[in-house]
Amino acid sequence: MQHDNIQAILTVVQQIPKGQVATYGQIARIAGIPKNARQVGSVLKSHPDAKLVPWHRVVNAQGQISTRDNSNSQYQQRELLEQENIMFNDSGRVDLQRFQWRL
DNA sequence: CTCGTGACGGTAT
DNA sequence: TATACCGCCACGA
Numbered sequence: 472m473q474h475d476n477i478q479a480i481l482t483v484v485q486q487i488p489k490g491q492v493a494t495y496g497q498i499a500r501i502a503g504i505p506k507n508a509r510q511v512g513s514v515l516k517s518h519p520d521a522k523l524v525p526w527h528r529v530v531n532a533q534g535q536i537s538t539r540d541n542s543n544s545q546y547q548q549r550e551l552l553e554q555e556n557i558m559f560n561d562s563g564r565v566d567l568q569r570f571q572w573r574l
Numbered sequence: 575c576t577c578g579t580g581a582c583g584g585t586a587t
Numbered sequence: 588t589a590t591a592c593c594g595c596c597a598c599g600a
C-alpha cells in the first residue's frame with residue numbers, strides 16, 4: 472500500500488546523518504520502491520519541518536538541488552546544507568563522492 | 575476509468 | 588558537458 476511507502480520513505484530520510492546527503496533514487500531503493508524515486512520528492516514536499524524530517528539532505532542523482540515549481544525552499548535547502556558544512560562547487564552541485572551517505 | 579503532472583533517473587545524441 | 592527523450596508510478600482532477 473502507498474501509506475506504507477510514505478512511512479518507509481520518511482523513516483529512511485530520518486536516517487541520513489547530519490552533514491551528509493542522499494539521492495532520491497537512493498532513498499527510493501532503500502525504502503523498497505526502486506522504480507519510484509519521484510514519490511520521494513512528493514512525500515518530502517508535504518513535510519516542510521526539517522526538524523522532523525531532514526528533507527534538505529535529499530538531492531538528485533547529479534548532486535543538484537532539484538528545481539521546484541515556486542517558492543524559495545530550494546534556496547533554503549542550500550542554506551540548510553551549508554549550515555551543515557556541506558559545500559557546493561561552481562556549478563551548484565554537492566560532491567557526492569564526498570558527502571553522500573553510505574551504509 | 576482516463577489523463578496530466580511531477581523536489582526522478584538512465585540512455586542516447 | 589549539455590540536452591532530449593523515455594520509462595516509471597502515485598495522485599488528483
